[in-house]
Amino acid sequence: MADKAKLLEVLGKIIADVNEQKDFLTQLDNVIGDGDHGINLDRGFKAVEKQMPSYADLGVDEILKDVGKQLMKVVGGSSGPLYGQAYKKAGVYLKGKTEITMDDLLAMLDIAIEQIQRLGHAVEGEKTMIDSMIPASKAMKESYAADGDAKKALEAGVAAAEAGIEYTKTIIATKGRASYLGERSLGHQDPGATSFTLMLKAIAELA
Numbered sequence: 001m002a003d004k005a006k007l008l009e010v011l012g013k014i015i016a017d018v019n020e021q022k023d024f025l026t027q028l029d030n031v032i033g034d035g036d037h038g039i040n041l042d043r044g045f046k047a048v049e050k051q052m053p054s055y056a057d058l059g060v061d062e063i064l065k066d067v068g069k070q071l072m073k074v075v076g077g078s079s080g081p082l083y084g085q086a087y088k089k090a091g092v093y094l095k096g097k098t099e100i101t102m103d104d105l106l107a108m109l110d111i112a113i114e115q116i117q118r119l120g121h122a123v124e125g126e127k128t129m130i131d132s133m134i135p136a137s138k139a140m141k142e143s144y145a146a147d148g149d150a151k152k153a154l155e156a157g158v159a160a161a162e163a164g165i166e167y168t169k170t171i172i173a174t175k176g177r178a179s180y181l182g183e184r185s186l187g188h189q190d191p192g193a194t195s196f197t198l199m200l201k202a203i204a205e206l207a
Helices: 004-032 037-057 060-074 079-093 102-120 130-147 150-169 177-185 191-206
Strands: none
Touching: 004 037, 004 060, 004 191, 037 060, 037 079, 037 191, 060 079, 079 102, 079 191, 102 130, 130 150, 130 191, 150 191
């Protein structure tokens, strides 16, 4: 599904898309968070961009581990450790592999969800990125099991993640800074669910 060249292409798109959407992500976070989600994430992926030339000599596992390292080092707030560990552990999973299959991607998403839930103690229904990640994972697994079409499975995942974003508008935040707002958090979408969906869309568009 994806060799090193494709992984680097996807990373390049994520870097560009995060940069393009940083103000929107920060605007979302201004309402229910610390007001820095987009700015911090963009700073982290700019650090990844600086590392890109060195990735020519690395395997897919080492690339993702370094992406995680850069995000943990540069991104502030909760996003750095959450996304950082997700990428890093995905890289650990890929040890010894030269390509990323759809089965690998599904396993890596499970690992990312596990890491984020472990660190953030989040479950579905608390207005976090988990509300997009878990539905996306379920949709991709079901679609891929049905016909083995990776592109179709990724599109199903994006649709489920986008539905997850919409769902976060309908619930009260009970985790993180957003929880302080109580019912005032209703009607606002979660920034983390939005940034995760942006990353998944980058993968789907280039698959």
